[in-house]
């Protein structure tokens with residue numbers, strides 16, 4: 001049976017997903033609070049996998065929590081920390097516990113995180129992980145051995161529409177779709193005219209696209225992303241708009257901008273939905289959706 | 295020519311490794327480490343001075359022509375006495391040299407250098423790692439640029455999301471392998487090779503430790 005998220009994607013409605021960030025430690029109160037707040041407002045919640053290579057509570061545990069609390073989880077899986085045995089085993093576990101959506105990522109370098117001396121794995125890459133999921137669905141593991149009990153996933157991957165140069169990124173995007181990705185979440189987009197051009201290209205593929213929206217919290221934060229986050233470009237006029245906010249009003253300005261962008265994406269029917277990333281401010285997703293008229 | 299690329303360990307680490315060794319013999323090498331200025335004659339002389347200042351007795355020093363060559367043992371014959379007097383050998387060669395010497399002399403060997411990679415001199419004073427000797431060479435499909443080595447994550451199907459203006463997410467001084475490969479294949483009119491899905495790699499083409507024997511002819 002298709003997952004609730006898959007049904008939402010196929011229904012033609014404007015899909016909204018957000019994130020639940022696992023805690024550093026076993027105190028899950030904050031994550032539970034965000035899940036309770038958001039689970040009925042969005043179509044699915046992504047649970048991040050040691051985001052930025054910082055060791056945290058596992059995405060599998062977080063996804064299970066979303067499930068237990070009545071939400072629809074999307075399990076993020078990177079290829080950084082597990083070889084193909086461990087990835088397949090975790091997929092079997094996820095399937096056995098009703099976690100049926102997976103977002104496949106390569107994963108950031110270990111060097112960007114908080115365990116800089118750790119051994120990086122990258123046995124598989126993101127497109128190979130998507131292919132591995134399709135393989136498990138066929139009833140066999142990657143080595144060709146029969147599985148006792150099958151799996152069914154809605155599998156997705158990532159694209160960075162503003163990568164420079166863009167062509168290698170698009171070749172990888174197409175490989176992910178060929179490998180079997182059903183949905184694509186994008187890295188944050190701010191220049192929607194650019195994004196429209198990307199979508200004119202992406203529309204030719206049989207894949208649902210959710211535009212990535214990162215909540216801007218201040219002008220310095222926007223400048224920081226421009227400088228430090230690969231493939232993210234906040235245009236100067238948005239930075240100026242953030243800077244023009246009255247003292248203490250930057251966050252509200254960011255919510256207004258995110259809401260405005262989502263409204264335009266929806267009204268102009270640019271893609272199939274949005275993935276809202278309100279990093280560290282998850283409760284604001286509700287305000288962003290209200291500002292977007294959702 | 296392939297070169298063994300090294301970097302000197304900190305003097306603190308060398309002190310820790312030589313703790314309790316009052317008398318030291320120092321060995322440098324005339325090949326790669328001379329080129330990279332990490333273990334040639336000037337560096338051996340500087341090390342001798344540093345150790346002497348720290349109160350150690352340097353029983354002798356030498357710079358052998360090619361430390362990883364088996365002839366190194368003949369080269370060291372003339373230093374029998376100072377070698378015998380030493381509590382340890384501080385070896386300013388790459389780890390191939392250190393191991394060549396360790397196999398022949400029953401003394402503790404202390405590497406003074408960290409061996410970083412086997413690389414190629416790609417410009418004046420610039421060395422790059424171009425092959426990890428993975429045992430399952432795939433550069434026939436990437437225009438001769440190795441993604442296993444040149445890509446920080448060893449990705450074989452295209453770039454990760456960290457690629458930034460043609461550079462790698464870990465260091466803006468390092469090229470993104472997949473920008474290089476894309477440009478090369480585009481020039482060659484062979485982007486189809488990049489579009490081809492690459493299956494998961496065989497990571498055990500030659501299980502570590504690698505071993506090779508010329509087959510006996512029939």
Ligand code: SF4
Pocket residue numbers: 424425426427428429430431432433440441442443
């Ligand atoms: S694929 Fe790369 S690392 Fe492996 S043998 Fe070829 S050049 Fe060397």
Ligand code: SF4
Pocket residue numbers: 444445446447448449452453454455456457458461462463464469470471472473
């Ligand atoms: S930025 Fe390029 S070279 Fe660096 S890990 Fe990603 S794909 Fe590999």
